Amino acid sequence: MNETQSKKSLPSKNERHKLFGSVEPGPRTKPQEKSKMPDLQNTKKDFLFELDAVGISNVKHPIVVPSSIKPQNQTTIGHFYFASSISQESKGTNMSRFTQQLQAYYKKGFKVNIPTMKEFTKELQERLKQKDAELTVEFPWFFEREAPYTTEAGMNHADAWMKVMYHCEDGYDVKVGLNAKITTLCPCSKEISEYSAHNQRGNVMIEVTLDPSFNDEEIDWKALLIEAAESNASARIHPVLKRPDEKMVTEQAYENPRFVEDMVRLVSSDLYEMDMVQKFHVKCINEESIHLHDAIASITYDKRKEQ
Template identity: 35%
Template sequence: MKDVQNMGDTRGIAIQSVGISKAWLPFLAASEKGNPQNVTALVAKFTVDLPKEYKGTHMSRFMEILHEYANKPLNFTAIDELLKEALRKLDAKSAHITINFKYFIEKAAPVSKRKSLLDIDCIFSGDKVENKPLEFTMAVAVPVTSLCPCSKEIADYGAHNQRSMVKAAVKFSCPNGLTIEKLAEIIEKEASSSVYSILKREDEKYVTEAAYENPKFVEDILRDLVLSLRKLKGIDYFSVECENFESIHNHNAYASHEEYA
């Protein structure tokens, strides 16, 4: 059969990224406890470069590679191997992939120790250039509680508090032992309090009082998290976003920061 994709092209334009987007697949996500977690993943983008001499890439090979790696736990090493396979099978010099998925962390309530699952949004992203180390980015979005220091200071009764969403992304070019669970734990420690899916009365009392004793503006959470991320070894870059879903305003409070190590 005639292979149109392999025919030459005379327009002289090398394409920087070509491939597939928005492909849903079941994957395994590496777990800190050792047992991989089954996740439904959205492959937001999976692309390679295309030399100017070629008319098109081989789209089916992208899905073939994804199916091959769907049964291997996602981590730095698996993403590196996947992109090396893409370079080889697609005769490319560079490759990129972004995978979004929902991950569940088991948490025990602070007093009753009742266990429940907290869902967090995760992104694994990899950039691979031939004969160069993988640039791997892990990103998580973790819900937490924030309590307003100003409200606590001026109010005779209580202080307004709210759920917040903290997003952190870290980039590294060699395995360093950082896991989804560890990154989420770092974030939770810098909030006024953690959130839980299941709380009994004694737990609700504990987290309410814990937040009251640890008031933080959105700026406080962000700055404390930046200081914690600076302590991580083997990190090339990180970014942080914090958004408080204000309970007494009709708008959110927001702060962000990024820096290279």
């Protein structure tokens, strides 16, 4: 049943604000000009300890990701972390300088590659007037994948990241990495069963320290790392599979059984042969299909320690 009701007579917006707690502005006695404001963060005293890092994290910002695999230029969202160390004589840092510089690079078209990241980090160190600066960005990287028989194409993705540190005396330290999804088929299951074998979805995490002179405008590190993971798996992950494709993928997995131990050793071998890789960490986690637990294995190796 429809009931009639009288039209409301509302107070003005200003009166409504007062109703819910707003008050008139108080007296303004402190200066509004930046030049007259005290800068607490630039105070110089003995502040007891040097800080390892101070900065900002969980910064989301649009970026452009170049790729050697289609799509070649991807507009996506980067998750940023910015920091620098702080001397014992410095009280703190000016947090706005991080996002000011990010905005300046965005206006120029922030293409996330190693030359740009190195330029950004060195400029940040100079701007902060500290001995070092650090920049980390995480982003989804998309790449086209064709089915093995029909060549039907679809889009896969991997979570990638770049970390660049610059020290005014020691220079650059550049790390990159990604998480790749693969298929693994259990060698033990294949060996003991009359037919069939169980398989898993594997998660391969790769992080490498690159030679500081490496330029990813010439060689795409993302394509190299995804190939190192996928080419050593029982089979690759595909977004589109028709029946002839599925037959090929399942047979390929059966022909290439892999334990997690096998995976990290095979991927590490590929990384070891890459001249621009100085150090690597590889971890594989298999989400078991016949257990509630996961299987894991990892390797860390520093080629710089070799004689």
